Amino acid sequence: MANEQTDPTTKHHDEGFPGQEQDQPATTGPMTPQPDHGEDSYVGHGxxxxxxxxxxxxxxxxxxxxxxxFAREGADVAIAHMPEEEQDAASTVSLVExxxxxxxxxxxxxxxEAFATSIVEDTVAQLGGLDVVVLNAAYQKDRESLASLPTEEFDRVFRTNLYGLIWSARAAVPHLEAGASIIVTSSVQAFNPSPGLIDYAMTKAAQVAFVKALAGELGEKGIRVNAVAPGPVWTPLIPGTGWDEERLATFGQDAPLGRAGQPAELAGAYVYLASEAATYVSGAVLPVTGGKPL
Known part of the structure; x- marks a missing residue:
């Protein structure tokens, strides 16, 4: 039986979102509606x-x-998370198991730096090695203006999105063998920055440079380095950004597909980049943006 063809404009939640706000790090529980992570839909093929x-x-x-x-495709998985995200982490662990x-x-x-480095060593120790590194942790906050941007806030963005990424990647490279893969979560913001996300967008653009440079360095070792650039996606980062009710009501509506994406719609891009289907793909930025151009 053939897979049913669906209309991507209506496959997931295709309206705006109700007003809601969380302190960061934000979590899944209070979100309305709940994001779709593929819990009931993702089917692995080894x-x-x-x-x-x-x-x-x-x-x-x-x-x-x-x-x-990754788990449904046959991989063992280690995750890193903030201590405040313990409940979400436990749910993810249960789904992998x-x-x-x-x-x-x-x-x-x-x-x-000690934590960003130790997670690599601990993954190798507990899983017996390391083949795929997904550098996905991020922080963003809505900014009223550059003039009012606090130093401690852009420092938090840079240290989360760039310093942590470099520390973990640097620790991982000696453990990676030919065929391994590093995948960075960049953003459409790297190419089309919003004024209210100026510091976040700067880090996402820097991540693209990181991916291209590191792909050049590691290519001869058979290690591929790529990025996924999501567009507007309904994750805890969004209610944690500080946007008002009007902004959430229109979140994702300006994408050509007319809606925000769901996390489940990103997973296939990471699977592809980590898999044998992408053995000649390195230094690439794969957009999953609902049609928003890079």
Whole structure:
């Protein structure tokens, strides 16, 4: 029986979102509606059988969707998360284990160099090696203006989105063998920055440069480095951004497909980049934006 063809404009929640706000780190529980991480829909085909993956920010949102997909494709999964995200992390671990794969979770903050490094060593120790590194942890906040942007706030953005990424990648490279893959979660903001996300957009653009430069360095070793650039996606980061009710009511509506994406719709891009189907793909930025151009 052929797979049913669906209309992408209406496949998921195709309206705006009700007003809601959380302090960061935000979590899944209070969100309305709940995001779809592929819990009931993702079907694996053994594309990552036997791989060992580390996903930063793997407790919720895109990170959880990737963890579910990787596990159902046959990979063991380690996730890193903030201590405040313990409940979300436990749910992700349960979903990975339900797929019959090993799951471990590490609580801490990637702004801490010791933690961002130790998660790599701990993943290797507990899973027996490391084949895929997904550098996904991120922080963003709505900014009224550059003039009012506090130093401690853009420092938090830079340290989460860039410093943590570099520390974890630097620790991971010596453990990676030919065929391994590093995947960074960048953003459409790297190419079309919003004024209210100026510092976040800067880090996402820097991540693109990181991916292209590191792909050049590691290519001869057979290690691929790529990025996924999501558009507007309904994750805990959104109610944690500080947008008002009007902004949430229109979130994602300006995409050509007319709606925000769901985390489940990103998972396949990460599976592809980590799999044998992408053996000649490195230094690439794969957009999953609902049609928003890079």
């Amino acid at each position: 594309l990552l059988e036997g791989r060992r993956a580390l996903i930063t920010g793997g407790d919720s949102g895109i990170g959880r969707a990737v963890a579910i997909a 339900a797929a019959g794969r090993r799951a471990v979770a590490f609580a801490g903050d990637v702004r801490d």
